[in-house]
Amino acid sequence: MNRRNFLQQLGLLCSSMAVRPAWAAWQDAERAADL
Known part of the structure; x- marks a missing residue:
């Protein structure tokens, strides 16, 4: 499996x-912090 394609899908x-x-x-x- 192509790592770049896997990372893109992920x-x-x-x-x-x-x-x-x-x-x-x-x-x-x-x-909430601003208020």
């Missing part, structure tokens, strides 16, 4: 499944 999976909810939680935490 990146797409992470960005679609993990990053969005994590980013939303991070923004909520920043808002």
Whole structure:
């Protein structure tokens, strides 16, 4: 298996499944800190 292709697929999976909810939680935490 091509390592670059594997990393690209892994990146797409992470960005679609993990990053969005994590980013939303991070923004909520920043808002709470600002308040």
